Amino acid sequence: MPVITINGLNTLINPPKLSLPIDDEAENLQLAMKQTCMKLPTKPLLIAHPKIDRWIMEIGFLYPEVFEWEPPQFLVDVQFTTQLCNTKDTWVQINTNAAFLNNGYVNLIEWSIRQPILNWTDKVKLWATTEYLSLPPEKLKLTILTLHPTYPAKRHEISWDSQQHEETRQWLISVLTAQAPPVPIPVASPAKLDLEKIAEVEI
Secondary structure, three states: OOEEEHHHHHHHHOOHHHOOOOOHHHHHHHHHHHHHHOOOOOHHHHHHOHHHHHHHHHHHHHOHHHHOOOOOOEEEEEEEEEEEOOOOOEEEEEEEEEEEEHHHOEEEEEEEEOOOOOOHHHHHHHHHHHHHHOOOHHHEEEEEEEEOOOOOOEEEEEEOOHHHHHHHHHHHHHHHHHOOOOOOOOOOOOOOOOHHHOOOEOO
């Protein structure tokens, strides 16, 4: 089956010669956050990258729950793969951080050195998560923790709805049908998360 990832979409939207180089600092931040949330040692990484140490402290100040929740209530760097019913029946694969809140709501949490505005990557993650978990779009929201080398971090809350969901589906179809089909890559067929077995998180 053809599977497209965020990186694959970026290559289609931005030709390779125009694509941004890999940001080592951003990758190290994601690694440090994943290890911190999994209660794994991070001291060597933080000593080598003092900015990341400050960013993690800022994240803890803005959204302390990310360091208090545990799986399966909070999943860090979880992978969702869902089918896009276009001419090729392409599967869209994303990685995100998902908190399962009370009343059946799901909160995606993105920490990154970035602008706070909703971008196409966020929309694809929200669309894929909604489809994978079979949620009404209105049950999903996105929290963006924007980081900066010198300015203080900020927290932004963004809601999702049926109109944005459908617009993103149509956008994905238009991008993928306008380009050569993505090269199939082997992936394990993911088991659906059983939402009934995931305890809710009080907020």
